[in-house]
Amino acid sequence: MASASRPSSTGPPDGPTRSVPALEELLGVIARLRRECPWDRQQTAASTRPLVLNEAYELDEALASGDRGHVAEELGDYVFMGFFLADVLAAEMGVDLEAALRRVTAKLRHRHPHVYGETQVAGADDVLRNWEQIKQGEGGKGGGKGSILDGMPGAMPALKQAQLVQERCARVGFDWDDPKDVLDKVAEEVEELRAELRAGTPDRARVAEEIGDLLFALVNTTRHLGIDAESALRDGNAKFADRFRKVEAEFRRQGRTLEGSTLAEMDRVWDRVKGGEPGRGT
Numbered sequence: 128m129a130s131a132s133r134p135s136s137t138g139p140p141d142g143p144t145r146s147v148p149a150l151e152e153l154l155g156v157i158a159r160l161r162r163e164c165p166w167d168r169q170q171t172a173a174s175t176r177p178l179v180l181n182e183a184y185e186l187d188e189a190l191a192s193g194d195r196g197h198v199a200e201e202l203g204d205y206v207f208m209g210f211f212l213a214d215v216l217a218a219e220m221g222v223d224l225e226a227a228l229r230r231v232t233a234k235l236r237h238r239h240p241h242v243y244g245e246t247q248v249a250g251a252d253d254v255l256r257n258w259e260q261i262k263q264g265e266g267g268k269g270g271g272k273g274s275i276l277d278g279m280p281g282a283m284p285a286l287k288q289a290q291l292v293q294e295r296c297a298r299v300g301f302d303w304d305d306p307k308d309v310l311d312k313v314a315e316e317v318e319e320l321r322a323e324l325r326a327g328t329p330d331r332a333r334v335a336e337e338i339g340d341l342l343f344a345l346v347n348t349t350r351h352l353g354i355d356a357e358s359a360l361r362d363g364n365a366k367f368a369d370r371f372r373k374v375e376a377e378f379r380r381q382g383r384t385l386e387g388s389t390l391a392e393m394d395r396v397w398d399r400v401k402g403g404e405p406g407r408g409t
Contacts, residue, residue: 153210157211161218167211170215172219175212179212182204185204186198186205189202191358191361213227259299262275275299279291285342287357289342290346293350309347312344313341313345315344316337316341317341320334320338323337370400373400374393374397377399378396
């Protein structure tokens with residue numbers, strides 16, 4: 128959901144209007160590339176989809192780095208890809224960019240009555256509740272007689288999707304009141320998984336189902352704590368990979384290989400690597 132706010136001395140700038148000349152130049156470059164470059168000319172909606180996703184992930188990685196120059200570069204690539212796709216869709220499906228922009232502008236104004244109307248809100252939670260109520264009153268995707276879960280992107284990573292499902296349900300009050308209750312749910316799901324694994328011959332389908340329930344409960348925990356589950360797991364992946372590379376390096380230093388070592392030996396090196404990290408004891 129995008130948001131809008133009245134300009135203030137301490138708030139965000141009025142908007143990207145200062146970039147209009149640069150935007151017009153970019154649109155001109157895209158038009159010329161689509162006319163004169165064989166590769167750009169042959170792109171389709173299907174071929175552009177993975178490029179759009181790649182640019183989104185690269186921008187997300189730049190944002191996580193906090194490097195202003197990197198963020199600016201990836202933001203430019205991301206914006207370019209959006210307008211490039213718009214040109215492709217205009218040629219392939221007759222999608223009109225101006226009509227699409229007018230449609231989203233009208234939608235944003237309609238769903239922000241506290242900005243463009245007389246509705247009063249006490250904070251961000253009220254904004255989200257109003258947004259969901261207004262959306263349900265609209266026809267089309269996610270509105271009218273459909274579910275608040277309609278329109279969920281199927282290609283979205285599973286952790287992101289789980290968090291979005293939970294956020295949408297929370298907007299209508301279907302949520303835990305206390306984060307401690309969510310941890311109790313995690314413990315409950317762990318026990319149910321243990322019960323399945325204790326069976327003589329565990330049912331793989333049931334085990335997979337219980338693991339899914341456990342992961343969903345863990346995502347719910349991160350959401351209640353204000354943590355993005357996808358980012359947390361990505362950071363965990365990076366931490367594990369960094370430690371594992373150090374273990375490999377230590378064995379190479381000793382002239383040995385991991386394949387020729389026991390798990391106990393690898394664990395001892397792992398513990399030394401972990402103990403040598405800042406903020407950790409030995």
